[in-house]
Amino acid sequence: MVNYEEFKENFKEDVTRKLAKKGIENVEITIQPNEKLNQSYDALTVRPDGSTLGVSLNFTKIAEEYENRGNYDSLVDAVAKRIENGLENAPFVDSKALTDYEQMKDKLTIELVGAEKNASLLEKIPHKDMENMAIVYRFVMGSDDSGVQTILVTNNMLEAMNITPEQLHNDAMANAPEVRPAEIKIMRDTLAEMLGPDADMMLQFIPADGPESQIYVATVEDKVHGVGVIAYPNFLEDVADKLDGDFYVLPSSIHEVIIVPDRGEMDASVLMDMVKQVNSTEVLPEDVLSYSVYHFDSQDNVFELAEKFDARSAEREAAKEDKLAENGAVLKGLKEKKAAIKPEPKKEDIVKNTFYGINYQKALQMGKRNLRLRACYMHLQMRN
Known part of the structure; x- marks a missing residue:
């Protein structure tokens, strides 16, 4: 049985031969480590000669598929077909345009990622912290049936474009809601959309006017990498107006967040346990955004970790009690002083x-x- 390194070399050679039979020659094929947001893996990359762009596939998953299912020849055929389709449908990108910010800034959008999970990659890319998450920036190059094609903005790209991180952030905040509009729907409506024809049967026991009617799901139109909407300008304030007050934000994945109104009856620790359970059992590791729960204080206009809000609320209540006690002591002192100087x-x-x-x-x-x-x-x- 061949080891992983031998498997890589054999697979690369067989894919190269298969592509040549399809008339795809003069390409460079490499398999090497690739650090991406939320995950790292070996990537099989195919680039036409003279091009900086090409098709990239997760080779680690390809190797796992072979280990689980076998059938080596069918796997080579399937990968070659994916590469062929990728090269045919890849959007044209002028490599010179990648250094021309005026041409690229209208393609800017944002994405939210876990800061700790992506700490090493964040050192190489411009970002802005948002509690224990980070806002990163992408250029949207096009879309097709397989999804949206984007390019992650790096520090090297910023330097080549001669712009500051502040300018990038401001332009991305203005442009992202236009490029990838936010979408917010009642949880029940979102479930109905996901279930399709079976929705009526599956949702018949969930009353349309029940508590679920006050729980919302926020994402983008294509439902992919949509958590960034909570960083859009005025998005949190608009949700507070819609819900008439404070709310919790639960990251169910990197694709969407669940919004739960805070009526003073919800225990943040219960919500945190729920997020941890869902992340551990229902979400792919590369799709996990955070194990935290967040809160938006509509009165103070503050987005923060739920435990920070609880601590701040406790401090605020303690300050009120101290103030009442202080006022009571002052009033008592005034009464005693007045009684002491009462004229005969x-x-x-x-x-x-x-x-x-x-x-x-x-x-x-x-x-x-x-x-x-x-x-x-x-x-x-x-x-x-």
């Missing part, structure tokens, strides 16, 4: 306020107390 009554006032030897003010207070007692008694009588 003048003799003529005592005479004026006394009727048949009874202090008038005291009698009035006694009368009011008597009325209160009678009212309480009558109230108790009525209850009995």
Whole structure:
């Protein structure tokens, strides 16, 4: 049985021969490590001579497929066919345009990735932190049935274009909502769209006006790498207006987020456990964005980790209690001070306020107390 290195060389040679039979010659085929956002793998890359662009496939998965299923010849045929289709449908890209920012900036869009998971790659690309995530930038070069073709913006590209990270960010924020518009729908409607013809049968037990009607899914139109919408200008504020208040943001994958209104009844730790469970059991490792839950405070206009919001809320409540205690102490001190400096009554006032030897003010207070007692008694009588 051949080892992995031998398998790589044999596969590359056999694919080269298969492509030559299809009339695809004068191409360079390489298999080498490729570091991409959210994942790293060996990539099989095919570039026509003289071109900087070509077709790239995940060779690590190809090797895994052979290990699991065998049938080497069929696998070579399938990979050669994918390369042929990729070369035929690849969008034309003028390599000179890649260094001309004025030509490229209208293609700018953004993507959100986990910062820790992509730490080494983030050192090589411009990015902007957003809690424990990072905003990165891409040029959209075209799209077809297989998806959207994009180019990740690197530090080297910025240098060649002679622009600053700040300019790139500002232009991307303005352009991304136009290139890849945001889409936000009620969870039930999103499920109905995914289920297609079976939606009515599958959703018959979910009431249209139930709690689910207040849970939303946010992404982009093609539902691919859509989490970046939460970084779009005014997106969070618009959602707060729609929901009439604060909300939690749950990253279900790199493709979409779930938005849950915060009515003061939700426990953030329960939401975090749910995200961890879904990520561990339902999401491919390369599609995991974050194991965290986020919160948008509509009053202070702050997007943050849910645990930060909880800590800030606790501090705010403690400050309110301290302020109330401080105000109470001040009020008590003022009353005590006022009582201490109360002037002695003048003799003529005592005479004026006394009727048949009874202090008038005291009698009035006694009368009011008597009325209160009678009212309480009558109230108790009525209850009995």
